[in-house]
Amino acid sequence: MNEEKVKGTKNLQIGLIVVAAVLLLSIIGNVIYMTRSGRLADEKEQVMSDKESLEIEKEVLSETIEVKDGIIEERNEKLELLAEEHEALMAEKDARIAQLNRQVSVRASDLEEQKERNDELKNNKEELEHQIEKLSDAIYTLEQEMDALAAAYEQLEAKGKEAAKLNAYNINVLTKWDRWLCADRYNVSRARRVDETLVGFEVDGSMFTEAGPKSIYLLMYDPQDNLMYPSDEIFEAAYEEADEVIQIDSYYTEMREIEYAHEPVMLEFNILHEDRLPAGPYRIEVYIDGRLARTKIVNLD
Numbered sequence: 001m002n003e004e005k006v007k008g009t010k011n012l013q014i015g016l017i018v019v020a021a022v023l024l025l026s027i028i029g030n031v032i033y034m035t036r037s038g039r040l041a042d043e044k045e046q047v048m049s050d051k052e053s054l055e056i057e058k059e060v061l062s063e064t065i066e067v068k069d070g071i072i073e074e075r076n077e078k079l080e081l082l083a084e085e086h087e088a089l090m091a092e093k094d095a096r097i098a099q100l101n102r103q104v105s106v107r108a109s110d111l112e113e114q115k116e117r118n119d120e121l122k123n124n125k126e127e128l129e130h131q132i133e134k135l136s137d138a139i140y141t142l143e144q145e146m147d148a149l150a151a152a153y154e155q156l157e158a159k160g161k162e163a164a165k166l167n168a169y170n171i172n173v174l175t176k177w178d179r180w181l182c183a184d185r186y187n188v189s190r191a192r193r194v195d196e197t198l199v200g201f202e203v204d205g206s207m208f209t210e211a212g213p214k215s216i217y218l219l220m221y222d223p224q225d226n227l228m229y230p231s232d233e234i235f236e237a238a239y240e241e242a243d244e245v246i247q248i249d250s251y252y253t254e255m256r257e258i259e260y261a262h263e264p265v266m267l268e269f270n271i272l273h274e275d276r277l278p279a280g281p282y283r284i285e286v287y288i289d290g291r292l293a294r295t296k297i298v299n300l301d
Helices: 002-035 040-163
Strands: 167-176 197-206 212-221 234-240 245-251 254-260 265-272 279-289 291-298
Touching: 040 265, 167 279, 167 291, 197 212, 197 279, 212 234, 245 279, 254 265
Parallel strands: 234 291
Antiparallel strands: 167 197, 197 265, 212 254, 212 279, 234 245, 279 291
């Protein structure tokens, strides 16, 4: 076996020697040829130039390789940092996932408790709705009672306002005749004989009436419904007609100011007639603080 290997090695060496000899002969032949043709110097110079160019390119390539090596090293460092950051981030995410899993577990427990609470609240809601229904019925009943009380209150308030008004009572109209000494001088029924008209009445209120100064206006109308002996001033008269309060500016026959102190006040107005009166109905109106309090009709022949 070793002999065969040695024999093969010798044969290989012989073959290489033969090849080298052939190459050497070829080179010698080329050198002779180039020498003969005069090209060897130029080719040498070209070879040297190419060698310098190759050396420059080699230096540039070496510098480029160094730069690229630096860039590669820097990028490797960045990759290592990114890998470390990625590992840290993954660890943080794993911790966050574990935390979220724990929270989900806790929330699942809370949801179960909340469900039980919701069921309890649902039962309470049904009970409250039943109670609300009862309360609604009670409220409706109370509203009906409140409406009735409000209506009663309005009636009482209206009665209270009415009771607070100052009124004139017992209007007494007395006619007087002074022309004949022997004749009946009072309660004259003949209009043409009346010289004076005495109008007396009582002013009083109730415990609801406000005390203080009051203005009493007396208006006397003839049979043609004309105001007799109208004043120079007017006042605001108010009277009710068809459940409506009507206010007008009116003159008056006579007016008095009184001080009301929750006690009846007796008043008497003496109206003198200079001319003879025509026969017919005479209307007398009493206004207290501008409100019509009483009306009296006197018929004279």
